[in-house]
Amino acid sequence: MSRRERRPPRGRAVVAPPRAMTAEPGSAVSAPSHRAAPRAVPASFAQERVWFASRMAPDASAYRIVDELVVHAEVSEADLRRAFALLAQRHEALRTALRVADGRLTQYVLPRIGPVLRHVDLTGADDARRADARRSRREELARRPFDLERAPLWRVELLELGEAEWAVVFAAHHVVYDAASRFNLHAELTEICAAAEQGRAPDLPELPLSYTGYAQGERDRLSPRRRAELAAYWRARLAGIPPVHRLPLDRPRPAARTFAGDEVRAGLPPEVTATLPGTARRLGTEPVTLCLAAYVALLHRHSGQDDIVVGLPVTGRRQADVLPMIGTFVNMLVVRVDAGGAPSFAELAGRVREAVRVEEGRDIPFQTLVELLPAPRLPGVPPLYQLAFNHVPAGGGPGGCSSGTAGCEDDLLLEVTADTVRVEYNVALVERTTAETLLADYLALLAAGVRAADTRLPDLPAAPRAGAAPARHPAGTAVGGGPPTGTAKLVADAWCAVLGTAVTDVHDDFFHLGGHSVQALRMLARLAAEHGAEPSVQAFFADPTVAGLATELERRRPRRTAWR
Incomplete structure (x- = not known):
C-alpha cells in the first residue's frame, strides 16, 4: 500500500468530514456538490467591490490569489482532503458563489460542498524537478479563472514531496479570500494536520459570527442617517478632487x-x-x-x-x-x-x-x-x-x-x-x-x-530620471447620434430612468456620464424585469454604452436560471 493510500493506525483520531463531502476513493479531484439548495443573502460591501472590479477585467487575474503552504506532518492524502472539508464546513465563504438577483449582488451559500482537490505525486522526483513542478502548479492555478456563479471559488493541489512532507498549493478568488484569511487558513490547516498526526481532535478557534451575519450587520450599521452623514463628509472632503x-x-x-x-x-x-x-x-x-x-x-x-x-x-x-x-x-x-x-x-x-x-x-x-x-x-x-x-x-x-x-x-x-x-x-x-x-x-x-x-x-535628493517625461495622453470618446433601433430605444429608456438624463449619443460611456456600478445593476435588472431580457453584466462593463448593450440584447435570448 502506498503512503497516500494508507489508513490511519488503530485508535488514531482523524477529522470526520461533513456529510456528502467525501471524495470518491482514488479520485484525482473532488467534484463540487450542488444538490442542496443554497441560502441567498446580500453580498458584503467588500464582495461588491471585488466583484465589480473583476467584472471589468477581461481576465480578472488580479483577483486570483495563489498561496503555497508546506505541511510537515505524518498525514495521508485522505487526511488533507478531510482537513479542507472541515475548513469548508467551518467557513461560509468557502461554500459561497455570487450572482445578481433583482439588481442586487447576492451571495449564495451552500450548506455543504465537495472541495476541489488534485493530488500530484512527486515522491520520486529530484529536487530540481520538484521545484519546477511546484512553480508550474502555482502558475497554472494562477492562470485558471473562476466562474463566480459556481462554488467553490477556490481549489487546491496536494503535492506529495516525500515522507511526512506535502506542498499544498491553494488558489482562491479575492471575492471570498483576503490576506488575513491566508493567515487563518494556514493556522487552521496546520492545527488540523497536527491533530490528525497526534490522534486527537483539532483545537480550532470559535467562530462567533458567520460571514453572512457580518455582511448583514454592516448593512444594518450603514443606516440611512449614517449614510447621509458620511455622504456629507466625503462630498466636502473630496470636493474638487x-x-x-x-x-x-x-x-x-x-x-x-x-x-x-x-x-x-x-x-x-x-x-x-x-x-x-x-x-x-x-x-x-x-x-x-x-x-x-x-x-x-x-x-x-x-x-x-x-x-x-x-x-x-x-x-x-x-x-x-x-x-x-x-x-x-x-x-x-x-x-x-x-x-x-x-x-x-x-x-x-x-x-x-x-x-x-x-x-x-x-x-x-x-x-x-x-x-x-x-x-x-x-x-x-x-x-x-x-x-x-x-x-x-x-x-x-x-x-x-x-x-x-x-x-x-x-x-x-x-x-x-x-x-x-x-x-x-x-x-x-x-x-x-x-x-x-x-x-x-x-x-x-x-x-x-x-x-x-x-x-x-x-x-530631497532623488535618482536621476532617464529622458524627458512623456506627455499624458487623455482618452477620448466616440461620437454618434441618438438611438437608431427599437432595441437601442429600449435601452435608452432604461438608461434615462436610472441616470435621469436623456441619451443624446448611443456611444456615450455610462460611467463617464456619472453612472456607477450599483446603478448599472439596477438598469440591467429593469431591462430583465420589464422586457424579459437578461443582459450580460460582463458584456455591459466591457462596453458600457447604449449601442453596446443594445447589441448584447439582440444577441441573447431571454432566459431564466435555477437561481432565480
Missing part, C-alpha cells in the same frame, strides 16, 4: 480599462530599515506613515501636482468576531494629501498621518462612496483614485496576498514590506524603465527623508 492624476504616462490611456500588469522590486537599504523606526518614534508616528509620506513626495515630484490622492487598502477586521474568519473584508480608503507649500518631510508625514487618521474614522464602503460622490467619470480611468499604496506588516496585511499573475488593478501601486519595495504598474500605460525610475526615486526619497526629516521636499 482631480478626476485623474497628472503622473506622466508612457502610452495613451485606452478608452477601456486594462488590467495587465508587471512589477519591479528592490530591497530596502539596510540604513533605511535601521533608521526608520527611530525616526518614526521621534516624529510621533509609525514607520508605515513615513513610507506613505515618501510615496506622496514621489508622486508630487514626478507629477508637479500638490493635490495627491492615494488609495489605501484597509483590513476591515476591526470587530474581534471577524478576526478568525476566512472571507474578504478589505475596503479601499481614499486618502487626499496636500503636498503644496514646500513642506519638510516631517511636515508632510504629519499631513499624511492626520489625513489617514481622520478618514479612517469615517470609513465607508468604496462602492458606496463612488455611488454617493458626483465625481466625473472618464473613460478608462478608475474612479476616485488611480494610484495606490500598500504596507504588508510581518505576518501579512490587507493586500499581502500575491495573485501570482500579471494583473494590476490600478495605474500604479507601491507596496512596502519589512525589507522590500515593490512597484506594480499597468503595462498599457507605463514602461518598465519608468517603473524602475520611480522605484529608484522612491528609495532615494525615503532614505533621505528618514535620515534628515527636516529637509524640505524640493531639497
Whole structure:
C-alpha cells in the first residue's frame, strides 16, 4: 500500500468530514456538490467591490490569489482532503458563489460542498524537478479563472514531496479570500494536520459570527442617517478632487480599462530599515506613515501636482468576531494629501498621518462612496483614485496576498514590506524603465527623508530620471447620434430612468456620464424585469454604452436560471 493510500493506525483520531463531502476513493479531484439548495443573502460591501472590479477585467487575474503552504506532518492524502472539508464546513465563504438577483449582488451559500482537490505525486522526483513542478502548479492555478456563479471559488493541489512532507498549493478568488484569511487558513490547516498526526481532535478557534451575519450587520450599521452623514463628509472632503492624476504616462490611456500588469522590486537599504523606526518614534508616528509620506513626495515630484490622492487598502477586521474568519473584508480608503507649500518631510508625514487618521474614522464602503460622490467619470480611468499604496506588516496585511499573475488593478501601486519595495504598474500605460525610475526615486526619497526629516521636499535628493517625461495622453470618446433601433430605444429608456438624463449619443460611456456600478445593476435588472431580457453584466462593463448593450440584447435570448 502506498503512503497516500494508507489508513490511519488503530485508535488514531482523524477529522470526520461533513456529510456528502467525501471524495470518491482514488479520485484525482473532488467534484463540487450542488444538490442542496443554497441560502441567498446580500453580498458584503467588500464582495461588491471585488466583484465589480473583476467584472471589468477581461481576465480578472488580479483577483486570483495563489498561496503555497508546506505541511510537515505524518498525514495521508485522505487526511488533507478531510482537513479542507472541515475548513469548508467551518467557513461560509468557502461554500459561497455570487450572482445578481433583482439588481442586487447576492451571495449564495451552500450548506455543504465537495472541495476541489488534485493530488500530484512527486515522491520520486529530484529536487530540481520538484521545484519546477511546484512553480508550474502555482502558475497554472494562477492562470485558471473562476466562474463566480459556481462554488467553490477556490481549489487546491496536494503535492506529495516525500515522507511526512506535502506542498499544498491553494488558489482562491479575492471575492471570498483576503490576506488575513491566508493567515487563518494556514493556522487552521496546520492545527488540523497536527491533530490528525497526534490522534486527537483539532483545537480550532470559535467562530462567533458567520460571514453572512457580518455582511448583514454592516448593512444594518450603514443606516440611512449614517449614510447621509458620511455622504456629507466625503462630498466636502473630496470636493474638487482631480478626476485623474497628472503622473506622466508612457502610452495613451485606452478608452477601456486594462488590467495587465508587471512589477519591479528592490530591497530596502539596510540604513533605511535601521533608521526608520527611530525616526518614526521621534516624529510621533509609525514607520508605515513615513513610507506613505515618501510615496506622496514621489508622486508630487514626478507629477508637479500638490493635490495627491492615494488609495489605501484597509483590513476591515476591526470587530474581534471577524478576526478568525476566512472571507474578504478589505475596503479601499481614499486618502487626499496636500503636498503644496514646500513642506519638510516631517511636515508632510504629519499631513499624511492626520489625513489617514481622520478618514479612517469615517470609513465607508468604496462602492458606496463612488455611488454617493458626483465625481466625473472618464473613460478608462478608475474612479476616485488611480494610484495606490500598500504596507504588508510581518505576518501579512490587507493586500499581502500575491495573485501570482500579471494583473494590476490600478495605474500604479507601491507596496512596502519589512525589507522590500515593490512597484506594480499597468503595462498599457507605463514602461518598465519608468517603473524602475520611480522605484529608484522612491528609495532615494525615503532614505533621505528618514535620515534628515527636516529637509524640505524640493531639497530631497532623488535618482536621476532617464529622458524627458512623456506627455499624458487623455482618452477620448466616440461620437454618434441618438438611438437608431427599437432595441437601442429600449435601452435608452432604461438608461434615462436610472441616470435621469436623456441619451443624446448611443456611444456615450455610462460611467463617464456619472453612472456607477450599483446603478448599472439596477438598469440591467429593469431591462430583465420589464422586457424579459437578461443582459450580460460582463458584456455591459466591457462596453458600457447604449449601442453596446443594445447589441448584447439582440444577441441573447431571454432566459431564466435555477437561481432565480
